[in-house]
Amino acid sequence: MSSRKRKIAVGGIFHETNTFAPGLTELDAFRGEWISGMDAFLERYEGTRTSMGGVIEAVAALGAELAPGLYAAATPSGMVASAAAEQLLVEFIDSIDAEADGLVIIMHGAMVAEGYPDLEGECLRRLRARFGDGFPIAMTLDLHGNISPDMAELADFIVGYDTYPHIDMFERAVDAVGLLVHLIEGDIAPVRSYVHTGMLITPQAMLTTDGFMKELMEAAFSLKSDPRVLNVTVVGGFPYSDVADAGMTFVVTTDGDPDLAERCASKLAGMAIGRKDEFKVDYLPPNEAIQAALAFEEGRVILAEGSDNVGGGAPADATHVLALLVGVPKQALIVIRDADAINSAITAGIGGQFSKTIGGKSGHMHGEPVAVQGIVRHLFDGNYRHRGAYMTGHQAFMGRTAVIECGKLTIILTEKRVAPWDPGHILSVGLDPKDFHLIVVKSAIAWQTAFGTYPRKVIHVDSPGCCSANLSHFQYGNILRPIYPFDSEPLPRYRVYES
Known part of the structure; x- marks a missing residue:
């Protein structure tokens, strides 16, 4: 780096949008993680294994100056309301330091709003309008992003997570800062090749520790051994966003x-x-999945109810499995x-009798309310910090929480949607996974960062829901055809961009 201290801006708008999920996502959904300014940014993220923590550490290690703007995030959910999207975009763009030498923008890659089917692309267009085409921008993305041609063209670097479950967002943010600084200093001339495969892939097929996705990642890593290759991003896509560019993409960045x-x-x-x-x-259908779990004598079975995947925008109140338990x-x-x-539950109090119909309040796709009777065993305010490999140190909030014991079935009731x-x-509610023969997780794959050492058997459940692994449940209207698995032969789309 030159002797002049560089100023690196950072900020972002982070949301994984499930366009099949019920309801609109309003601005209030982002208020739980609406961080602006240096003090708030450092207090929230310094020392955490998050993307934001990675930027903080990398900028400090390079001797540069950090300039945090707005970072706002919401739990995955339905389409973002137009007014909310507009306010987020305006406040984010305005928050970026006008004197910054470059920007790391932290986004998901599958954010959709009313009027903005490619919100990340719209955000980049507005950044370019304010700062110009020559302003260095590095964007970090989730492995489940849907990369559009505009995103690949308007960001100098797209750096995606390499892992699912996601445990490397810190490292990828460090990579983004390093690439950005090299560009600022004029050491490199990034050129990007973008390929959309013409395939919709479900999250359950994207596990990076095993199977074909692992092989694909290893092939990407081998390409990085060439010093002329600056970055290789493999993005599996998010099939629950019904947008033109949904699907698996690759972005390879080389030096000129x-x-x-x-x-x-x-x-x-x-x-x-x-x-x-x-x-x-x-x-397996819910009934067959439960019977298979009960028949497995060794126990410690995970029933992955991916159709109600909180991390994919589902409501977390589906009852197709609950009703059978x-x-x-x-x-x-x-x-x-x-x-x-x-x-x-709070009215009954700890030790009190609980009798109520629960769940099934988000529409017919996710089942009907189920009557349960039991005893309130625990009440909790819902606050805890991540202690596992995913975003270690991150503050989590389930809202008011109750543990209800209904015979051999234990139900954790939460006020907020929270992914496992x-x-x-x-x-945090005093339970030990090892005490249960089976655990239902509202997740596709990401549950492994919480229960990775627990299961002796994993069963994926095919129930209705806005995150079903069976894509035939959905009526798409905006994806580009032909596309696999709805068409037998994918049609890949290629583009090359220079900064």
């Missing part, structure tokens, strides 16, 4: 070599398309969001 970037991206796309059938997922003969655990039922990303999800 468009032919090399295109060859690398084409190699990865060819590998993925050629083995597309390896992305298929096996699952009432009276279960072996110890079972499930988490259900129901703010109204929480009030009843961390063991604190269970441990």
Whole structure:
């Protein structure tokens, strides 16, 4: 770096939008993590294994000056309301320091709002309008982003997570800062090759520690061994956003070599398309899944109810599995969001009798309310910090929480939707996963960062819901065709961009 101290801005708007989920996501959904200014940014993120923590550490290590703008995030949910999106965009763009030498923008990649099917692309367009085409921008993205051509063109670098479950957002943010500073100093000339594979892949097929996705990631890592390759991003996509660019994409960034970037991206796309059938997922209907779990004598079974995946925008109150667990003969655990039922539990008090219909209040897709009777065993304010590998140190909030014991079925009732990303999800209410024969998780794969050492068997459940692994449940209107699995032959789309 030169002797002049560089100023690196950071901020972002983070939301994974499920356009099939019920309801609109309003601005209030972002208020739980609406962080602006240096003091608030450092207090919230310094020392955490988050993207924001990675930027803080990397900027400090390089001797640069950090300039935090607005960072706002909401739990995955339905379409973002137009007014909320507009306010987020305006406040974020205005918050970026006009004197910054470059920007790291932390986004998900699958944010959709009314009027903005590609909100990340719209955000980049507005940044370019304010700061110009020559302003260095590095964008970090979730592995479940839907990368549009505009995103690939308008960001100098797109740096995606390499892991699912996601445990490397800190490291990828460090990478983004390093690349950004090299560009600021004029050491590199990034060229990006973008390929959309023409395939919709479900999250259950994107596990990066095993199977074909692991092979695909390893192929990407091997390409990075060439010093001319600055970054390789493999993005599995988010099939629950019904937008034109939903699906698996690759972005390869090289130092001034468009032919090399295109060859690398084409190699990865060819590998993925050629083995597309390896992305298929096996699952069982709820009744068969529960019977298989109970028949597994060794116990410690995970029933992954991916159709109600909180991390994918689902409401967390689906009852297709819950309804079949009432009276279960072996110890079972499930988490259900129901703010109204929480009030009843608090009224009953610890040790009190609980009798109420719970869940099933988000529409027909997620089932009907289920009558349960039990005893209130614990009440909790819902605050805890992540202690596992995912975003270690991050503050989590379930809202008011109650533990209801209904015979051998234990129900954790939460006021807020919270994904099972961390063991604190269970441990914070005084429960031990090892005490249960089966645990239902409202998740596709990310539950592994909370229960990775627990299961001896995993069963994926095929129930209705806005995050179902069975994509035939959905009526798409905006995805570009042909696209796999709805069409037999994917149609890949290629672009090359220079900064």
